[in-house]
Amino acid sequence: MQLEIDNVELYCGGKTILQGVYLKATTGTITAILGRNGSGKSSLLKVAFGQIQPKYKGVRLDGRLIRQPLYQTKKVKFLPQGSFLPGYLSLKRLFYLFKAEWDKFITLFPAFVGQQQERFKSLSGGQQRLVEIYCILTSKSEIVFLDEPFTHLAPVFVESIAQMIKEEKSQKIIVLTDHNYDMVMHLADQLYLMKNGATSLVKNRDDLRRSGYISK
Amino acid sequence: MRTFFLIWYFYVQFLYWSISVTVILVFFKAPMAVVLLTKLFLTVFAWFYMNETREKRKLIFYKNMGLRTWLLFGSTFILDVLLTFSFLHLIWAIF
Numbered sequence: 128m129q130l131e132i133d134n135v136e137l138y139c140g141g142k143t144i145l146q147g148v149y150l151k152a153t154t155g156t157i158t159a160i161l162g163r164n165g166s167g168k169s170s171l172l173k174v175a176f177g178q179i180q181p182k183y184k185g186v187r188l189d190g191r192l193i194r195q196p197l198y199q200t201k202k203v204k205f206l207p208q209g210s211f212l213p214g215y216l217s218l219k220r221l222f223y224l225f226k227a228e229w230d231k232f233i234t235l236f237p238a239f240v241g242q243q244q245e246r247f248k249s250l251s252g253g254q255q256r257l258v259e260i261y262c263i264l265t266s267k268s269e270i271v272f273l274d275e276p277f278t279h280l281a282p283v284f285v286e287s288i289a290q291m292i293k294e295e296k297s298q299k300i301i302v303l304t305d306h307n308y309d310m311v312m313h314l315a316d317q318l319y320l321m322k323n324g325a326t327s328l329v330k331n332r333d334d335l336r337r338s339g340y341i342s343k
Numbered sequence: 344m345r346t347f348f349l350i351w352y353f354y355v356q357f358l359y360w361s362i363s364v365t366v367i368l369v370f371f372k373a374p375m376a377v378v379l380l381t382k383l384f385l386t387v388f389a390w391f392y393m394n395e396t397r398e399k400r401k402l403i404f405y406k407n408m409g410l411r412t413w414l415l416f417g418s419t420f421i422l423d424v425l426l427t428f429s430f431l432h433l434i435w436a437i438f
Binding site (some may be wrong): 176177178196198199200201204205207209211212213215216220224225263 | 345348349352355356399400401402403404406407408409411
């Protein structure tokens with residue numbers, strides 16, 4: 128499967144947020160978007176998913192224009208920056224709803240053993256983020272958007288999540304943004320840089336240096 | 344079944360508000376049409392509030408399940424009306 132996003136124009140309060148975006152991602156690859164704070168990375172993922180409605184957008188799957196919000200195709204999962212799961216639901220319910228495997232989860236993260244009946248809101252911020260990433264990554268979908276998946280995670284969990292992303296990519300289109308620049312460079316098969324609401328394809332670190340995203 | 348659970352979980356967060364409003368309407372002996380219109384107004388208000396504030400983030404969970412926003416709020420309204428009428432019938436049967 129091939130996902131293409133272009134012709135996106137998003138304005139907010141007279142300010143241009145997105146204009147001049149082109150992004151292509153295919154199954155079996157990890158596509159990463161880098162950019163400074165406020166460059167429009169999260170907005171682009173929200174527009175692509177269907178969470179916010181821009182003035183214009185073109186989202187195509189295998190060349191076919193998708194007129195409805197992408198989430199309505201039931202092919203996509205989206206991890207936003209902030210916590211989004213209902214706090215009053217138990218982990219058991221959440222794993223049932225996402226059709227995620229609890230046994231596999233506690234094998235990867237043994238600290239959760241015996242917590243299946245706990246409510247989501249009773250977990251720490253880092254634990255909540257782990258549950259969210261696991262559910263989004265492993266539930267049935269063809270496209271996964273991850274907005275800053277490594278934020279709020281301990282380094283040891285960052286490694287585990289990076290490994291999971293690598294494993295899941297064989298069956299999915301994965302598009303992610305994060306400020307953990309080294310991890311993103313390590314994971315990504317292709318990289319876009321977002322600047323002033325527009326994307327440009329990045330081939331190496333020199334391109335990032337030239338654009339001013341990194342200094343050395 | 345999964346869709347029903349999702350709609351119920353969405354509705355649960357409004358349940359206490361809904362019961363409180365119903366109790367107030369019963370106290371003032373409001374006619375059925377007023378109860379129905381009040382519930383419709385509250386559903387539209389909830390939809391507007393969730394779409395126009397930071398609460399919109401909560402809809403991402405349901406969108407991840409492929410549920411459309413109108414289906415979510417429409418089903419919530421129907422569920423709320425059914426539960427309200429059941430509650431009213433129970434009250435009338437007792438008193």
